[in-house]
Amino acid sequence: MAAPQRFASLRQPWQSRHALLAIPVVLILVITVVDIRSPPDVHLGPALVIAPAITASFAGPRLTGFIGVLALAAQAIIGVFHGGLTTTNHIVQLITLAVLSVLVVFFSAVRERRSRQLAQVRSVAEAAQHVLLWPLPDRIGPLQVASLYLAAEDEAQIGGDLYAATRTEHGTRVMIGDVRGKGLPAIGEAALLLGAFREAAHQHTTLPKLAAGLEQSVARYMADFEPEDEAGERFATALLLEIPDEDPITRLTSCGHPPPLLLRPGEAVTVLVHPAPPLGVGRTGPEDYTLDEFSFEPGDTLLLYTDGVIEARDPAGGFYPFTERTAQWTDASPETLLHHIRRDLLAHAGGHLDDDAALIAIRRTTAPHPSRRHGGSSMAADSAPTPQQANK
Structure with missing residues (x-):
């Protein structure tokens, strides 16, 4: 300033x-x-x-x-x-x-x-909230990125919803998730999941293996800190994405999280996914998670969100028509898109949300953007297995 x-x-x-x-x-x-x-x-x-x-x-x-x-x-x-x-x-x-x-x-x-x-x-x-939920950069490799967080708790900037992104050798891995509940307990569990993702994203070669690693981290936390009266009631949904720099595709593994929207000129389409149970529900291995793959061409925009968006209600009790409203702004940049959604969502909900809401808009640019390689990366996008190989 x-x-x-x-x-x-x-x-x-x-x-x-x-x-x-x-x-x-x-x-x-x-x-x-x-x-x-x-x-x-x-x-x-x-x-x-x-x-x-x-x-x-x-x-x-x-x-x-x-x-x-x-x-x-x-x-x-x-x-x-x-x-x-x-x-x-x-x-x-x-x-x-x-x-x-x-x-x-x-x-x-x-x-x-x-x-x-x-x-x-x-x-x-x-x-503390900024340290926990690092702001996403405007550009990650060939991707334009914008993020938005709307906390339900008064005087709070974050709650139980979370997102993170990290660069790998040949692409970008992104996670968006939602911890059950809100307030300080949910923030603590969100911090655990974010820390586990930032470390595990560079250690596992496939998204199913990454999901299994996150499940193990959450299970250990639950075993040590979960109150007895809430046994089995603490869990987190998560959506894991892998976006290669060169290939016009996106790989995705869902752990009970709402599927993303794929925006193309004039249309908003819900991506078909095969969700596994949320993290923390039970001990599972890589074979219990499905790797979905879909086209993600230059100019396309992926919109990731938490259920606080689609479950927002108006005074009459009607849910926010997320897909229909978003289809109006498919040509907008990620930042402008989230600006429109924020204004429209709060207007629909009467100015206040009953649950935390997080959104990430990711657009693939028409030409690859020179990326900064970070040491310690272990994922090679060009050797990632097909969905059939990942589930064998």
């Missing part, structure tokens, strides 16, 4: 607070003038306590204390014009106003302290 922009961002809150400060100041002046010009039996001075009370709603303890002092000065001026400061009535009013102003300043200080603590907690939480 440039220096003028940073300065402008700092000035804006300062200017808004000082603009609002005119409200209690004007209120003090009006009450003072009206009280002085009113008959002796009319006392508007006690209403001055409204000024510091209003100030505390938008300013800190210092400005609130300043307004409290102004209110006390105004009360003293009123007393001078109505019988003098030594009268019992004015002394009681001054003491009462002073006590109430001190209390307002005290509560303003407590609120400001808690606000700072909350801001620190949010900052740490956001940093």
Whole structure:
């Protein structure tokens, strides 16, 4: 961010607070003038306590204390014009106003302290969430990529949904998944699955073997940390993809996850998959997972999503018509596509989702993009087995 922009961002809150400060100041002046010009039996001075009370709603303890002092000065001026400061009535009013102003300043200080603590907690939480769910780059090899996450939990950026991508020697591997539940427990399980994928994606030559490796990681976690009263109820769906750089195809293994949409000009088609059970349901080997393969030509877009998208309901209870709505934007870039979906989805759901939702849009470009080779890659796309060989 440039220096003028940073300065402008700092000035804006300062200017808004000082603009609002005119409200209690004007209120003090009006009450003072009206009280002085009113008959002796009319006392508007006690209403001055409204000024510091209003100030505390938008300013800190210092400005609130300043307004409290102004209110006390105004009360003293009123007393001078109505019988003098030594009268019992004015002394009681001054003491009462002073006590109430001190209390307002005290509560303003407590609120400001808690606000700072909350801001620190949010900052740490956001940093932890960004470390857990790394943002996907705009381009991975010959692929244009965009991602979107909508968390159901208030003040959260992520929940139980997850996605990750990693470069291999001849292509890209992508995972999108959904851990049962939401909130902190789901985030912990999502972290486990993301860490396991980032490591295992470079150790297994086929997606069925990768799925089996992830199942073993989840099973070990469940055995060690799953509460007894939730035995058998914790699991995660996952969709594993392998996109070679040179071949216009995509290989896919589904672990109970919704199938992706394949977008081509004017149409959105659901990819046919043969799903296996979700991860964590039972110990399985590579032979229990199917490797599906389909055409993924330059210009095509793959749209991966979690069930929080297709299960979003409108106020009348109707599900979001995901495929029909998405077919309107098949020519859009990945980033623009997700922008349209986000706006349309939230409008359908009334501005708030009941479940976490994640989406990834992947478009193969018309020409291969020079990719950066990462050391430690173990997958060779040109030697990957056919679906029939993978299930033998």
